[in-house]
Amino acid sequence: MNTILLLGAGKSSTYLIDYLADSCRDKERELILADLDLDVARLRLGNRPSTRAVRLDSADDSARRALVASADLVISMLPAAMHPVVAKDCLSLGKHFFSASYESAEMKALASEIRDKGLFFLNECGLDPGIDHMSAMKIIDAAKARGEEIVSFKSYCGGLLAPESEDNPWKYKFTWNPRNVVLAGQATASYIEQGDLKYVPYHRLFRRVEPLVFPGLGDFEGYPNRDSLGYRGVYGLEGIQTMLRGTLRRAGYCKAWDVFVQLGMTDDSVQLGLPEGATLKEFLNAFLPYHEQLSVEEKLGEAIPELDFPTFEKIQWLGFFGKRKLPRTKGSPAQLLQAVLEEDWELQPEDRDMIVMKHLFEMESNQGLRKVSSSLVCVGEDSIHTAMAKTVGLPLAVAVDLFLDGKIALRGLHIPTCPELYEPILSELERWGIRFEEVLG
Numbered sequence: 001m002n003t004i005l006l007l008g009a010g011k012s013s014t015y016l017i018d019y020l021a022d023s024c025r026d027k028e029r030e031l032i033l034a035d036l037d038l039d040v041a042r043l044r045l046g047n048r049p050s051t052r053a054v055r056l057d058s059a060d061d062s063a064r065r066a067l068v069a070s071a072d073l074v075i076s077m078l079p080a081a082m083h084p085v086v087a088k089d090c091l092s093l094g095k096h097f098f099s100a101s102y103e104s105a106e107m108k109a110l111a112s113e114i115r116d117k118g119l120f121f122l123n124e125c126g127l128d129p130g131i132d133h134m135s136a137m138k139i140i141d142a143a144k145a146r147g148e149e150i151v152s153f154k155s156y157c158g159g160l161l162a163p164e165s166e167d168n169p170w171k172y173k174f175t176w177n178p179r180n181v182v183l184a185g186q187a188t189a190s191y192i193e194q195g196d197l198k199y200v201p202y203h204r205l206f207r208r209v210e211p212l213v214f215p216g217l218g219d220f221e222g223y224p225n226r227d228s229l230g231y232r233g234v235y236g237l238e239g240i241q242t243m244l245r246g247t248l249r250r251a252g253y254c255k256a257w258d259v260f261v262q263l264g265m266t267d268d269s270v271q272l273g274l275p276e277g278a279t280l281k282e283f284l285n286a287f288l289p290y291h292e293q294l295s296v297e298e299k300l301g302e303a304i305p306e307l308d309f310p311t312f313e314k315i316q317w318l319g320f321f322g323k324r325k326l327p328r329t330k331g332s333p334a335q336l337l338q339a340v341l342e343e344d345w346e347l348q349p350e351d352r353d354m355i356v357m358k359h360l361f362e363m364e365s366n367q368g369l370r371k372v373s374s375s376l377v378c379v380g381e382d383s384i385h386t387a388m389a390k391t392v393g394l395p396l397a398v399a400v401d402l403f404l405d406g407k408i409a410l411r412g413l414h415i416p417t418c419p420e421l422y423e424p425i426l427s428e429l430e431r432w433g434i435r436f437e438e439v440l441g
Helices: 011-026 038-045 061-069 080-093 111-116 131-145 178-182 253-263 280-285 296-303 309-317 333-344 387-404 419-431
Strands: 002-007 029-035 051-055 073-076 096-099 120-122 149-161 189-193 196-200 210-214 218-224 242-250 353-365 368-379 412-414 437-440
Touching (some): 002 061, 002 387, 011 029, 011 038, 029 038, 120 387, 131 149, 131 368, 178 333, 242 253, 242 353, 253 296, 280 333, 353 387, 368 387, 387 419
Parallel strands (some): 002 029, 002 073, 073 096, 096 120, 120 412, 149 242
Antiparallel strands (some): 149 353, 189 196, 210 218, 218 242, 368 437
16 A cells, blocks of 8 residues: 655645545555644545544654655645755655655755655646646647747746636735745846846836736736746757746736835835834835825825826725724734735635636747747636645646556656656646647737
């Protein structure tokens, strides 16, 4: 019997847990779900056969290693900083390792030892990263097989709201870690366009947007996402002239979010101590210059000359011009802003989220330049069975199932960019309604 250890029962684990629990029922496997909150783990499993929940503080080295030792394969859905820690446990105890997160430099340093021990470690097998890699490589490999040269590749992805749940001017609510949303983009973005290297510092990031349209869904905008340049090697596109990976938001979001960036309200490096009972208006005013006569609204207009009505409306809707009290008054500006947004951008039980992804390719062939647009739209069922959980968890679950079935023979450190991984995973995802639509021109 194979024993699967899943560390973390958070919101993104819903479909992952369900898929693996069903596979354990039908095959000789056991699923152990470990989380700091035992009640949440039990709720996720629902007393299904061949599954059990355990309480685990992942920072407890001896308890964590004891659980890893009891398993054949370990999946980490813990915070990213814990992945290398768990990976080292797996390496020393001879266990296979899976995660949906980015492959860190610390993880890459283990590559030779992983290979030498005959273990299989798979990272970046979720949504973004994950489905983006697999769907892109399917197109790239097919183009190369036809003798075409890919000269431009742009890829955008966003976790947003289904249109019927867009009930605020931002057309946005939290579908994943709120802190990551508030701190998004604080590392310089880099990409290449028409052979020119481009670097976008944080204070310019939300002004460097590209408009995109999804038929039937309307207007979106994408901004550059961290380091796009490193993916030239990952995708085998070292000589490509244009390469950009970005994040999608609804049109108008970036201009409004840039107000917080320009004022310094997303700064996480300093601590504020506002008076007890302080309002959002006083929080905003802390970032504006003193003036005897001008109102906060007027000072904001002077500080942000490009402030237009749709942007003003978004700030106003959050309560920054009224008497609304701050949920907390101590912490970094980013923490205070997050506390505000967690109240207004909370996904309600009846809300449905939506994942949108778009690949834009330009390929040179004997017949000239060919353009391909490949789009994914995935809508969640409710606030628990979200599109985010589905697209993050299912690729990982499918990879684990395939591996335990002996259908993946690879060993060493991998991300899902080779046909042996992306072909069967994408095929199974299509069965679950996660499929791309390609359009020429």
